[in-house]
Amino acid sequence: MTVRFEDLSISSEILQAISDMGFEEASPIQALAIPRILAGSDVIGQAQTGTGKTAAFGIPALEKIDPKDRGVQALILCPTRELAIQVAEEISSLAAHKKGLNVLPVYGGQPIERQIRALVRGVQIVVGTPGRIIDHLERRTLDLSNIKISVLDEADEMLDMGFREDIEQILEKTPEFCQTVVFSATMPKPIVEMANRFLNDPEHLAVTQKQVTVPSIEQHYYELRPHQKLEALCRIIDANNLGRVIIFCSTKRGVDDLTTHLLGRGFSADALHGNLTQTQRERVMQRFRNGSMDILVATDVAARGLDVDDVEAVINYDIPNDVEDYVHRIGRTGRAGKSGRSFTFVTAREFYKLRDIMKYTKAKIIQSQVPTLQDVAGIKTAKLMEEVSLTLATGKLDRQSALVQTLLVDEYTSLDVAAALLHLLILRDSPVAASKESEFDDFAPDRNKKRERSDRDRGDRGDRGDRGDRGRDRGDRGRSDRGSFRDRERKDSDSRFSRPRDGGDRFERGEGRSFRDKNESRPERSGDRFAKGGREGFSNDRGGERHEPEAGMTRLFLNVGHKMRIGPRDIVGAIAGETGLPGKIIGAIDIRDSFSFVEVPSEHADNVISVMSGNQIRGYRIAADRANLKG
Structure with missing residues (x-):
C-alpha cells in the first residue's frame, strides 16, 4: 500500500522541505519507521542501502528537536566520514524550513578546533564517526547528557569496522530517557546483543526482498x-x-x-x-x-x-x-x-x-x-545524425551556411563539405576511435x-580459506569486552594482535583511532598473542628477543610505541587505511615502549615506508624504515 508523507503526522515545515526535495510517497522503511520513532519507541530497522533510511530516522529526529535549545539533542553515528557528511546534508535539507536548527557533521580529517567552535556556538544535531565522537567526549567538548534520540546508521558496518567498544562507550554516556534507533542492512549476533543491552523493548522493522539487489x-x-x-x-x-x-x-x-x-x-x-x-x-x-x-x-x-x-x-x-x-x-x-x-x-x-x-x-x-569498434562507431554515428537532424529542424544556421559557402569551390560540393565535417566530428567525439581492433579482436x-x-576455479577456492570459518568470523564481528575506554587502552598494551577483514578508511588521520578486530578480545583467546590467522613472528613482550621475519615478509620500524598509547589496531588501521593493503596480509607486530616493529609482505614494503613516513598515528608523526635485524 502506498503511503504519502502527509499521512505520517509530519509538521508542515518538514513536509514543505520534502516537497522541495521532490518526494511525495514514503518508502517502505520510512512508512514503517517514522510513526514508531515519532511515538517514542526504540526501533531496530533492517533495510538495504538506498531504501531511504536517512529520512526514516532523520524526520522523526527533527520533529523532536527544540530549536530554542542550543544544546545537542540528537546524535547520529555513521561508520565513515563520507556517510556522516551525506546524512548531515540530507537532514539539513529536511530542516530547511525549521528556523534556528543546526546540524553538525564531525569526523576525522577535518580540524577538530573548527568542530569545537561550532559546538560552542550551539548545534542541536551531531552526525559523526565513532572515533571523532570519542575524541570530543574525552575533550569534554561534546555533552550527551540531554540528548533525546541517538541513532546508529549502518550499524553492521560499524561493528564490522571494529567500532563496537566505541559505540558502547558512547551509548553509556546517553541519559536513561534517550530514545535509541538502530538501522542495519544485516542483523548479526553482536547487534542483537547490543540492542538487548541498550534498547528498551525495541520494535523490529524489516524490509525484506526476495532479491538482495534492486530488481530495476x-x-x-x-x-x-x-x-x-x-x-x-x-x-x-x-x-x-x-x-x-x-x-x-x-x-x-x-x-x-x-x-x-x-x-x-x-x-x-x-x-x-x-x-x-x-x-x-x-x-x-x-x-x-x-x-x-x-x-x-x-x-x-x-x-x-x-x-x-x-x-x-x-x-x-x-x-x-x-x-x-x-x-x-x-x-x-x-x-x-x-x-x-x-x-x-x-x-x-x-x-x-x-x-x-x-x-x-x-x-x-x-x-x-x-562491442566491436564497428558497433561503437555505428552507435556514435547514429546519435550524431539524430543531433544533426534536430539542429536542421531548428533552423537559424545563417552564419554556419555562410562559412560552408566559402568551402564550395569547383572541386568540392556541399555533400563533400558535409561529409568532411561529419568525419571530423565522429573522430573527435569518440575516445576509442584510435583503438586498434586487431589488438582486441579476441x-x-x-x-x-x-x-x-x-x-583453476577449484584450485582458487582452496586459497580462500574455509567458508565455515568465514561465516563464524562474520557472526562474531564486534564481540568485545564491555570495559571502560581506559581499561581498553590498558588491554591494548598487551599487544594482542588480530586482523581486520580490510583496512580502508577505518584509520582517520589525526584522529588516532582505528579499530579493534572482531576476535581481539574473545575471553577464550585471552592468552593468545595473535588471534586466528595471525603469524607469530616475534615476542610482543617489551624487550623480548626478535626473530627473523617470516619468509616473504619484511620487518619495518615505526617510531611509535606503548608510551604513545599505540596498540596493534592503530598500526594495522593506519597501514591498511593509508596504503589500501588488506589488513589480513599484515604480519606480526611487536610494540615496545617508544617504537614498534611490523611485518609486511616484502613486495609492499617500499610503498608502506613511502606512504607512512610523515603520516600520523594518534597525532604522532611517523618515521618508517626497514628494521635493523642485527639489533
Missing part, C-alpha cells in the same frame, strides 16, 4: 583477460552512451591508474580514494554531483555512504571479493524507481567470485560481449580452455 538494475558481466579491461571499458561506455558512472577498483593505485588512462582517452573522470584530503574528496564529489565530471573512479571504502542521484551505471572494473560489497556497489544506481545498469569484469581465475555473487543475490547476471573467452578454467 540490469546486470551484465564480461569475461576478459586483465589486459583487455581498459579497452572494454571505453567501448562499453561509448556504445551505451553512459553519462554519470561510478567505476570501482580494488586498490588506490588501480583507481589512480585507471583515472589517468580515462583522462588520456578523452573521458571526464576523477578519482576518489583514501589518500585524498577531505578538501579534495569534497571537491571531487561536488564535481560529480553537479555534472562537471561524468565518471567517478573509486575504491569501496572511499565510496561508502555516497548518495548521488541519477547514476546511470556502476562498473565493477575489479570484481569485489565480498558479495555484500557487490550489493552495496550496484545499489548506487537504479534508485528511486529509476532503472540502472551494472557491468562487471571477471577473469577466468575470478569466476568463482561471480558464482558466489549470483548465488547470494539470486539475481540473473547476463553474460555480454564487448574478447570472447576461449571455450577450448573451459576445462582448464574450471580446474
Whole structure:
C-alpha cells in the first residue's frame, strides 16, 4: 500500500522541505519507521542501502528537536566520514524550513578546533564517526547528557569496522530517557546483543526482498583477460552512451591508474580514494554531483555512504571479493524507481567470485560481449545524425551556411563539405576511435580452455580459506569486552594482535583511532598473542628477543610505541587505511615502549615506508624504515 508523507503526522515545515526535495510517497522503511520513532519507541530497522533510511530516522529526529535549545539533542553515528557528511546534508535539507536548527557533521580529517567552535556556538544535531565522537567526549567538548534520540546508521558496518567498544562507550554516556534507533542492512549476533543491552523493548522493522539487489538494475558481466579491461571499458561506455558512472577498483593505485588512462582517452573522470584530503574528496564529489565530471573512479571504502542521484551505471572494473560489497556497489544506481545498469569484469581465475555473487543475490547476471569498434562507431554515428537532424529542424544556421559557402569551390560540393565535417566530428567525439581492433579482436573467452578454467576455479577456492570459518568470523564481528575506554587502552598494551577483514578508511588521520578486530578480545583467546590467522613472528613482550621475519615478509620500524598509547589496531588501521593493503596480509607486530616493529609482505614494503613516513598515528608523526635485524 502506498503511503504519502502527509499521512505520517509530519509538521508542515518538514513536509514543505520534502516537497522541495521532490518526494511525495514514503518508502517502505520510512512508512514503517517514522510513526514508531515519532511515538517514542526504540526501533531496530533492517533495510538495504538506498531504501531511504536517512529520512526514516532523520524526520522523526527533527520533529523532536527544540530549536530554542542550543544544546545537542540528537546524535547520529555513521561508520565513515563520507556517510556522516551525506546524512548531515540530507537532514539539513529536511530542516530547511525549521528556523534556528543546526546540524553538525564531525569526523576525522577535518580540524577538530573548527568542530569545537561550532559546538560552542550551539548545534542541536551531531552526525559523526565513532572515533571523532570519542575524541570530543574525552575533550569534554561534546555533552550527551540531554540528548533525546541517538541513532546508529549502518550499524553492521560499524561493528564490522571494529567500532563496537566505541559505540558502547558512547551509548553509556546517553541519559536513561534517550530514545535509541538502530538501522542495519544485516542483523548479526553482536547487534542483537547490543540492542538487548541498550534498547528498551525495541520494535523490529524489516524490509525484506526476495532479491538482495534492486530488481530495476540490469546486470551484465564480461569475461576478459586483465589486459583487455581498459579497452572494454571505453567501448562499453561509448556504445551505451553512459553519462554519470561510478567505476570501482580494488586498490588506490588501480583507481589512480585507471583515472589517468580515462583522462588520456578523452573521458571526464576523477578519482576518489583514501589518500585524498577531505578538501579534495569534497571537491571531487561536488564535481560529480553537479555534472562537471561524468565518471567517478573509486575504491569501496572511499565510496561508502555516497548518495548521488541519477547514476546511470556502476562498473565493477575489479570484481569485489565480498558479495555484500557487490550489493552495496550496484545499489548506487537504479534508485528511486529509476532503472540502472551494472557491468562487471571477471577473469577466468575470478569466476568463482561471480558464482558466489549470483548465488547470494539470486539475481540473473547476463553474460555480454564487448562491442566491436564497428558497433561503437555505428552507435556514435547514429546519435550524431539524430543531433544533426534536430539542429536542421531548428533552423537559424545563417552564419554556419555562410562559412560552408566559402568551402564550395569547383572541386568540392556541399555533400563533400558535409561529409568532411561529419568525419571530423565522429573522430573527435569518440575516445576509442584510435583503438586498434586487431589488438582486441579476441574478447570472447576461449571455450577450448573451459576445462582448464574450471580446474583453476577449484584450485582458487582452496586459497580462500574455509567458508565455515568465514561465516563464524562474520557472526562474531564486534564481540568485545564491555570495559571502560581506559581499561581498553590498558588491554591494548598487551599487544594482542588480530586482523581486520580490510583496512580502508577505518584509520582517520589525526584522529588516532582505528579499530579493534572482531576476535581481539574473545575471553577464550585471552592468552593468545595473535588471534586466528595471525603469524607469530616475534615476542610482543617489551624487550623480548626478535626473530627473523617470516619468509616473504619484511620487518619495518615505526617510531611509535606503548608510551604513545599505540596498540596493534592503530598500526594495522593506519597501514591498511593509508596504503589500501588488506589488513589480513599484515604480519606480526611487536610494540615496545617508544617504537614498534611490523611485518609486511616484502613486495609492499617500499610503498608502506613511502606512504607512512610523515603520516600520523594518534597525532604522532611517523618515521618508517626497514628494521635493523642485527639489533
